[in-house]
Amino acid sequence: MGRETPGYESPQVRAIWTLALLDVFGLTVIIAAVSAVLEIGLLRDLQDGDAVSISKTTGNDDRQRIVSSLYFLTFVSTVVAFCFWMHRVSRNPSPLGAKEWRFTPRWAVICWFVPVMQLMRPYQVVREICRGSREEAPGPS
Amino acid sequence: MRITAGLVALARLSLMLAAVVLAFVMVRLITVLQDEKYRGL
Numbered sequence: 001m002g003r004e005t006p007g008y009e010s011p012q013v014r015a016i017w018t019l020a021l022l023d024v025f026g027l028t029v030i031i032a033a034v035s036a037v038l039e040i041g042l043l044r045d046l047q048d049g050d051a052v053s054i055s056k057t058t059g060n061d062d063r064q065r066i067v068s069s070l071y072f073l074t075f076v077s078t079v080v081a082f083c084f085w086m087h088r089v090s091r092n093p094s095p096l097g098a099k100e101w102r103f104t105p106r107w108a109v110i111c112w113f114v115p116v117m118q119l120m121r122p123y124q125v126v127r128e129i130c131r132g133s134r135e136e137a138p139g140p141s
Numbered sequence: 142m143r144i145t146a147g148l149v150a151l152a153r154l155s156l157m158l159a160a161v162v163l164a165f166v167m168v169r170l171i172t173v174l175q176d177e178k179y180r181g182l
Contacts, residue, residue, distance in 0.1 A: 008179055015172035019165060026161040033154040040147040047144065085168060092175050096182070126167060133174040 007095035014085040021078040028067075028074045035067045083109045090125065093132030101132055 042060050045052050090108035093101045103111075103125050111121035 010176055010179070011172045012176060015168050018168050022161055022165045022168070026158060026165075029154055029158045029161060033151060033158070036147055036151045036154060040144055040151070043144045043147060082164065082168075085172075089171050089175060092179075096175065096178050126171075129171055130174065133171060133178055 008092055009088060011085055011088040011092065014081070014088050018078070018081040018085045021074065021081045025074040025078040028071050032067050032071050035063055039064060083112075086112070086125075089129055089133075093129060096132060098128075098132030101128065103128065 039060055042052065042056065086109050087105045090103060090105045108125045108129075111117050111125060114121075
């Protein structure tokens with residue numbers, strides 16, 4: 001990677017972090033889903049009038065609290081890593097030769113959080129990044 | 142009522158899992174595309 005292409009910086013390291021955190025977050029989502037299923041079962045028992053011990057309900061609440069905290073922490077970390085990765089990859093299309101690149105890295109990240117804009121602009125940004133990063137797109141002369 | 146809330150939470154978690162899979166594919170794909178193109182320059 002010692003060749004001179006001014007401005008290009010590989011997103012590899014940020015991608016590794018993002019993918020690792022996406023793995024952890026995905027696992028947390030599955031754990032949260034299992035916990036939700038268990039809670040629904042407990043609520044069904046209560047609704048049917050079955051005897052449910054206090055320890056079982058407090059245990060359920062404790063488990064849900066822990067899972068929610070884990071979910072929040074992994075979600076925030078994943079979003080932060082994703083934003084860093086998005087900032088990096090949205091800087092690269094111009095050094096890679098994309099001529100019609102119209103999004104600044106800052107806006108490529110911010111658009112994911114702006115209401116209404118987040119419905120369409122992230123898709124446009126990612127589409128443009130893909131287009132500018134494809135092998136057949138013209139490189140710098 | 143709380144059972145409905147639980148089911149809604151479950152539906153939201155399913156959507157989130159789909160979003161995670163989508164993001165995973167996107168991150169891998171774009172990173173590989175950019176590095177491949179850089180190597181080809």
